[in-house]
Amino acid sequence: xxxxxxxxxxxxxxxxxxxxxxxxxxxxxxxxxxxxxxxxxxxxxxxxxxxxxxxxxxxxxxxxxxxxxxxxxxxxxxxxxxxxxxxxxxxxxxxxxxxxxxxxxxxxxxxxxxxxxxxxxxxxxxxxxxxxxxxxxxxxxxxxxxxxxxxxxxxxxxxxxxxxxxxxxxxxxxxxxxxxxxxx
Numbered sequence: 043x044x045x046x047x048x049x050x051x052x053x054x055x056x057x058x059x060x061x062x063x064x065x066x067x068x069x070x071x072x073x074x075x076x077x078x079x080x081x082x083x084x085x086x087x088x089x090x091x092x093x094x095x096x097x098x099x100x101x102x103x104x105x106x107x108x109x110x111x112x113x114x115x116x117x118x119x120x121x122x123x124x125x126x127x128x129x130x131x132x133x134x135x136x137x138x139x140x141x142x143x144x145x146x147x148x149x150x151x152x153x154x155x156x157x158x159x160x161x162x163x164x165x166x167x168x169x170x171x172x173x174x175x176x177x178x179x180x181x182x183x184x185x186x187x188x189x190x191x192x193x194x195x196x197x198x199x200x201x202x203x204x205x206x207x208x209x210x211x212x213x214x215x216x217x218x219x220x221x222x223x224x225x226x
Contacts, residue, residue, distance in 0.1 A: 061130060068126050071119045078119070082112045 089105045 064126050064130050068123055071123050071126075075116055075119050075123070078112055078116045082109065082116065085109045085112060 085105060085108050089102065089109065092101055092105060
């Protein structure tokens with residue numbers, strides 16, 4: 043009887059050890075997915091900045107290759123996480139058929155991250171296709187791919203009729219405060 047109890051404890055300890063290793067590996071993989079997702083976000087931002095700065099096609103394609111590489115790495119790690127979760131469910135049952143695994147609960151379902159499959163290749167357009175087509179105004183006469191000049195949203199603090207103060211000069215005369223009142 044003591045031998046059965048000892049063997050049962052050993053099997054339970056082995057299952058706990060394997061499950062602990064799986065949890066540690068899954069946690070490590072989730073951390074890697076998180077880091078790769080942040081890297082992917084940075085690459086998309088870099089691609090957007092490069093595109094809007096008018097970078098060469100080779101530069102854009104290089105960033106796109108980096109995006110595809112990181113996306114594939116994320117997919118591979120997510121696949122490993124799913125496999126580990128599936129294997130953990132198989133370890134929940136007693137391999138010797140002694141029962142349904144006392145107290146064993148299946149692992150929670152691992153939700154996929156925002157990037158579940160590799161993104162399709164992005165082609166650099168010849169012109170800005172996501173901009174609205176203006177039918178009137180000065181923008182209508184611009185060739186495709188040319189950005190219109192955007193006027194200032196706020197008026198300049200110094201109008202054309204008043205001179206701008208020189209750096210280092212006092213904005214108000216010596217005897218007056220800025221509101222036109224006298225200083226004391």
